[in-house]
Amino acid sequence: MTNEEIKTALIKLYECKIDFTVIQTGKKSSKVNGLYKPDTHEILLHNKNFTTNDAVMYTAIHELTHHILTTEKGVRTVKSHSGIFWATFYDLIDKAIELKLYVRERSTETTTLIKEAVDIQKKIIEAQKQLGLIIAKLYDSCQHNGERIEDVIEHDLQMTRNKAKEYMDNKMSGSNDNDEIAKAVKFAKDPAIKQAAQQAADAGKTVAQVKAIAKQKTKATDDDLESPEQLEHEAERLKKTIARLSERLMQIQEKLESI
Numbered sequence: 001m002t003n004e005e006i007k008t009a010l011i012k013l014y015e016c017k018i019d020f021t022v023i024q025t026g027k028k029s030s031k032v033n034g035l036y037k038p039d040t041h042e043i044l045l046h047n048k049n050f051t052t053n054d055a056v057m058y059t060a061i062h063e064l065t066h067h068i069l070t071t072e073k074g075v076r077t078v079k080s081h082s083g084i085f086w087a088t089f090y091d092l093i094d095k096a097i098e099l100k101l102y103v104r105e106r107s108t109e110t111t112t113l114i115k116e117a118v119d120i121q122k123k124i125i126e127a128q129k130q131l132g133l134i135i136a137k138l139y140d141s142c143q144h145n146g147e148r149i150e151d152v153i154e155h156d157l158q159m160t161r162n163k164a165k166e167y168m169d170n171k172m173s174g175s176n177d178n179d180e181i182a183k184a185v186k187f188a189k190d191p192a193i194k195q196a197a198q199q200a201a202d203a204g205k206t207v208a209q210v211k212a213i214a215k216q217k218t219k220a221t222d223d224d225l226e227s228p229e230q231l232e233h234e235a236e237r238l239k240k241t242i243a244r245l246s247e248r249l250m251q252i253q254e255k256l257e258s259i
Contacts, residue, residue: 001053006045009057009101010064013092018071022060034059036066043067057102058093065089086208094205121178128179132171135164180207187214 001009007022020041028048033055035044043063050056065088069075073084096102106114135153142149153164166179175182181201188194197214205213 001056006056006060009096010043010060012099012101013061013095014064014068016068016071018067020064020067034063036063036070038066038070041067041071054103054105057096061092061096061102062089065092083208083211086206087212090206090209122176125176125178128167129171132167132169136168136171139168177201181210184211184214187211188216 003022003024006024007020010020010022018041020043022043022045024045024047026048027046029046033046033049036042037044043060045056045059045063047056050059065085068088069085073088075082075084093102093104097104135157138152139149141147142152150161153159153161157164170182175198177185184207185194185197185201188197193214193216196216197210200213201210
C-alpha cells in the first residue's frame with residue numbers, strides 16, 4: 001500500500017477536522033510499529049515490520065486514533081492508552097471490517113487456542129456463580145452461629161468484602177459474561193443504556209467499548225427539565241458565586257499592583 005492509499009482508507013473511517021499525513025518510514029523497529037507526531041500531525045509507520053496490508057492498517061488505525069483524540073477530544077499526550085482510546089480504536093476497527101478495509105483473520109492454531117480459552121472462561125464464570133451461592137450460605141451460617149462473616153471472608157477466604165459481594169450479586173445471574181464485561185455493563189445506571197451496553201457485549205464488543213456505552217449519559221426529556229423555581233434558585237446561587245469571585249479577583253489584583 002502507498003501512503004496515499006493508506007490515508008484514503010483512514011479518511012473513510014473518520015472525517016477528521018484537522019488533516020494528517022501518512023508516512024511509511026521504510027524502516028524496521030524492534031520497539032514500535034508506528035507512532036504519531038502531534039505537533040506535525042504525522043502518522044509514521046515502520047512498514048518493514050509488516051508482512052500484510054492488514055498489519056499495516058491495524059497500526060495505521062491505532063495512530064489515527066491518537067490523531068483523533070489529540071485534535072478533537074482534548075487528549076494531550078499520545079502515550080496514554082486509556083479506556084477512551086481503546087473504545088475509539090475498536091470502533092474504528094469494527095468500521096474498517098465493515099467497509100472491508102481490514103480483515104480480522106485467525107490461524108487454525110490460534111482459533112483452537114481461542115476455543116480452549118473461551119471454554120475455560122465459561123467454566124470460571126460458572127464456578128464464580130457457585131462460589132457466590134456458598135458465600136451467601138456462609139452469611140446465613142455465621143449469623144446462625146454467632147460468627148463474624150467479615151472475619152471469615154477476609155481471613156479464611158482471603159478475599160475482600162467487595163469481591164465477596166460481587167460473587168453474591170452474580171450468583172443467580174443468567175448472564176454468561178466474564179468479570180470485566182459484567183463490571184462494564186454495571187457502569188450503566190439508566191435501564192436503556194444498560195440494555196445497550198449488554199447488547200454490545202452480546203455482539204462481541206470489547207470491554208472498553210461496552211464501558212464507553214455504559215458511561216453515556218441519558219438525554220434530557222421534558223420530565224427532566226427544571227422548574228422555574230429551581231432555575232431561579234440556581235441563578236441566585238451563581239450570582240453570589242460570581243460576586244464572591246469578583247471580590248477575590250480584585251483583592252489579588254491589588255496585591256499584585258503593590259508588589
